[in-house]
Amino acid sequence: MPIKIFSHQADPDGLGCIILSKICFEEVDYIFCKNFSDLDLKLNDFINNEEYLNYGKIYITDLCPSVNLLDKINNNENLVNKLLVIDHHISNLEKIKDKEYHFININLDKCATSLLYEYLTRHHDLILPNKTLKEFVLLTNLHDTWKWKEENNLDAYYLETLLHKLGKVGYINHFVDKLNLISHHFQYNEEEKNWIKEQLDEEQKYLNNLIKRVIYKKIDNINYGTVYGLYDYRNSLSDKLSDHKSCDILIFMAVDNETVSFRSINNEIEVKNMAKKLNGYGHKLAAACDLNHENEIKLIQKFLS
Ligand SMILES: [Mn+2]
Structure with a gap:
């Protein structure tokens, strides 16, 4: 029976989960979810239409449904035995802390791709004759947990660059092919290096304009920088702003993705509660x-007026 996966569409971590599933299982249907409310809508339809009857396993990765939906799943015997949620967001752990769901695996130490990789190597035959996949998972983890910065691991950072260059589906197909083919250490080939260079040049131009449009406001001794921009640039702008002493927190309003990203620029002031x-x-x-x-x-009333 085919596999269904609902994953976070925004970054290498969410897409890494889809890549692993496609390498591990023969038939995989994947659904991109913009955020948790988008997941709730799509998953609710999937349950109401009884589509889950057509699938052997259902994975929800790098996101977690609302408690309402989790209860609905929990009360559905057919569903509860074949659905698994793999996530690493602290706010989702807080949301389910009084509940006991056996189909949820939330671990704050690693990215969702790492967690799914561990799960699949334990429970399925995700065995490769080489280290490539493992290295890809490690890079995705470094990227998603921001540890690439401490280690200055640019290969991890370039995963996001390649995602912007290739688009979501392009990124998935490219890495499924690459990881299935190569049998040595994970390395970028000449074609990928060119893509990375082209994309970085392009991003630099856009960022140089974007950074001039950030509006700063100091509230309770915290400097907030607020800007409207394209979603793909939320992380590169916060990197660029980290050299800027005048910004503690970035509020990035991405109209193209209908999301607001909050980033701690000084890596001290937390943004989760915002x-x-x-x-x-x-x-x-x-x-x-x-x-x-x-x-x-x-947000406009507080930070832009
Ligand atoms: Mn993630």
Whole structure:
């Protein structure tokens, strides 16, 4: 029976889960989810239409459904035995802390791709004759947990660059092929290096303009920088701003993705609660919420006026 996977569409981690599934299983249907409310909508339809009857296993990765939906799954015997949620967002762990769901694996130490990799190597035959896949998973983990910065591991950072260059589906197909083919250490080939260079040049141009449009406001001794920009640039702008002493927190309003990203620029002041207050979720230093009308008005009133 085919496998269904609902994954976070935004970054190498969410897509890494789809890549692993496609390498591990023959038939995989994947669904991109923008954020947790998008996941809830799509998963609810999937359950109501009884589509799950057509699948052997259902994975939800790098995201977690709402408690309402988790309860609905928990009460559905057919579903509960073949569905697995793999996530690493602290706000989702907090949301389910009083509950006992056996189909959830939340671990804060690693990215979702690492968690799924460990699960699949334990429970399925995700065995490769080489280290390539393992190295790809490690790079994805370094990227997603921001550890690439400490280690200055640019290969990890370039995963995101390649995602921007190739697009979501292009990224998935490219790495499924690459990881299935090569049998030595994970390395970027000449073609990939060219893509990375082209993309970085392009991004530099856009960022140089974007950084001039950031509006700064100091509230309670914290410097907030707020900007409207394209979603793909949320992380590169926060990198660029980290040389800027005048910004502690970046509020990045991505109209193209209908999300707001919050980034701690000084890596000290936490942003999770800012997102949570707007029904968002995330990690301590990187979080997000929907860019709906209500949230936008609140943010404009506080940070742009
Ligand atoms: Mn992740």
